[in-house]
Amino acid sequence: MSEPRILPQAEGGDSWSPAPDPPPSGRRPTPAQAADDTRLAIEIRELVGRGAMDQARERFSALVALHQRRASRIAFQYLRDGSEADEAVQDAFVKVFSHITSYREAWPFEVWFTRILINGCLDRRKARARRERWFVPADEGGLGESQRSLGGSSPPDPEQRLLARERRARLASAVDQLDGRQRTVFMLCHYADCTAREVSAMTGLNESTIRVHLFRAARKLRAILEGKA
Amino acid sequence: MRTRHLHDDRLLECYAAERTGEPFDPPTAEHLAACDECGGRYTTLTQLLDTIRTDAEAEADELFTIDRLRQQQHQILRRIEHMGRQARVISFPGRIGRTIGGGSLRVAPRWLAAAAAVGLFVGVAVGGMFSDGSGRRRLSLTSANPQLGSPHPSLAAAGRAGVPAAIRELPDDDAFLSDLELALERPSTGELVPFDALTPHTRGISNQLR
Numbered sequence: 129m130s131e132p133r134i135l136p137q138a139e140g141g142d143s144w145s146p147a148p149d150p151p152p153s154g155r156r157p158t159p160a161q162a163a164d165d166t167r168l169a170i171e172i173r174e175l176v177g178r179g180a181m182d183q184a185r186e187r188f189s190a191l192v193a194l195h196q197r198r199a200s201r202i203a204f205q206y207l208r209d210g211s212e213a214d215e216a217v218q219d220a221f222v223k224v225f226s227h228i229t230s231y232r233e234a235w236p237f238e239v240w241f242t243r244i245l246i247n248g249c250l251d252r253r254k255a256r257a258r259r260e261r262w263f264v265p266a267d268e269g270g271l272g273e274s275q276r277s278l279g280g281s282s283p284p285d286p287e288q289r290l291l292a293r294e295r296r297a298r299l300a301s302a303v304d305q306l307d308g309r310q311r312t313v314f315m316l317c318h319y320a321d322c323t324a325r326e327v328s329a330m331t332g333l334n335e336s337t338i339r340v341h342l343f344r345a346a347r348k349l350r351a352i353l354e355g356k357a
Numbered sequence: 358m359r360t361r362h363l364h365d366d367r368l369l370e371c372y373a374a375e376r377t378g379e380p381f382d383p384p385t386a387e388h389l390a391a392c393d394e395c396g397g398r399y400t401t402l403t404q405l406l407d408t409i410r411t412d413a414e415a416e417a418d419e420l421f422t423i424d425r426l427r428q429q430q431h432q433i434l435r436r437i438e439h440m441g442r443q444a445r446v447i448s449f450p451g452r453i454g455r456t457i458g459g460g461s462l463r464v465a466p467r468w469l470a471a472a473a474a475v476g477l478f479v480g481v482a483v484g485g486m487f488s489d490g491s492g493r494r495r496l497s498l499t500s501a502n503p504q505l506g507s508p509h510p511s512l513a514a515a516g517r518a519g520v521p522a523a524i525r526e527l528p529d530d531d532a533f534l535s536d537l538e539l540a541l542e543r544p545s546t547g548e549l550v551p552f553d554a555l556t557p558h559t560r561g562i563s564n565q566l567r
Contacts, residue, residue, distance in 0.1 A: 176441065299413065303409075
């Protein structure tokens with residue numbers, strides 16, 4: 129089944145600077161932070177409108193720092209490939225900056241940004257499916273970036289690490305078995321912490337439909353993971 | 358208090374409400390607090406969903422380390438660096454004339470300019486001849502079989518934008534594959550699908566060879 133493209137698209141320094149008040153462990157910003165990032169986006173929009181590009185870029189750097197971890201997690205869940213997720217996140221931010229003048233504060237910045245990000249991910253998935261259909265993958269059988277252990281927070285014990293990797297692979301494959309809409313709704317609600325109302329704004333589906341998709345997704349996941357499907 | 362047990366959908370709704378900080382439906386909350394069976398089911402469900410979530414986050418965080426996020430931010434800032442800046446105009450051929458310099462080579466810029474103009478003229482003329490030929494060929498093909506229509510809608514659009522013919526012939530992979538899939542889905546080519554199924558694909562062959 130082809131994946132639904134989320135939209136209609138919204139109307140439209142080189143130094144690393146940490147987020148002014150970063151969300152804990154990359155989770156969704158608190159309401160106060162969300163209001164801050166919306167204010168920041170409005171400020172950038174005005175700076176771009178006035179032609180003060182250097183200042184706009186400086187402010188944009190803070191906005192990137194605030195959202196990039198969450199964005200990377202979402203993109204990775206969609207694409208299951210670190211490099212591609214990285215590119216998708218970069219593209220989304222560049223698109224946001226180039227279209228910032230069309231941002232309207234009717235919705236929080238986060239909703240607008242997530243919509244752009246997820247559309248980019250869906251386009252990439254579609255393009256990948258096409259490539260896989262017509263071309264032989266170059267490194268079939270090789271370990272993908274997502275499967276390689278990069279240290280970090282993985283358990284030190286090799287056995288535990290192996291078990292964790294297997295469990296993650298099983299979960300990823302279960303999520304991948306959901307149909308397009310179910311997967312999108314599940315990811316937005318579960319990984320991106322969006323409410324049904326926000327997902328409704330992003331997808332154009334009504335809230336009750338979103339709830340139904342979410343229930344079905346959870347039921348199906350449970351069945352797959354418990355070996356009933 | 359409710360007498361019947363809570364449905365799974367209701368439990369999931371509670372989980373979503375708990376996550377987003379929305380209040381529970383009071384009768385549901387009461388039932389959950391009083392009924393051991395529903396409480397147990399709710400715990401199992403939240404454990405499963407929390408595991409899915411924490412595993413997914415841990416997996417992504419292993420890949421996206423602080424260093425990688427820093428690089429990502431640098432990359433983004435580099436990409437937006439030139440946005441909104443005016444394009445620079447590079448003077449030609451005056452600069453080359455100056456670098457070749459020398460009193461005896463004073464005429465060189467004029468010769469260069471003349472050669473460039475002649476080259477441009479010849480290129481445009483030859484290009485025009487070729488594009489006319491291929492255009493006529495394409496026109497006769499589509500008029501002979503009107504059902505085919507434009508084989509590449511995206512290319513047709515590119516043509517309208519006045520892109521030279523040579524570039525028009527080089528669509529990117531995605532556009533090409535998308536056109537191919539569209540063509541396969543058309544009813545007029547439905548009879549070709551069995552042939553497509555009979556035709557060995559590169560993927561199949563390479564799998565057999567392994």
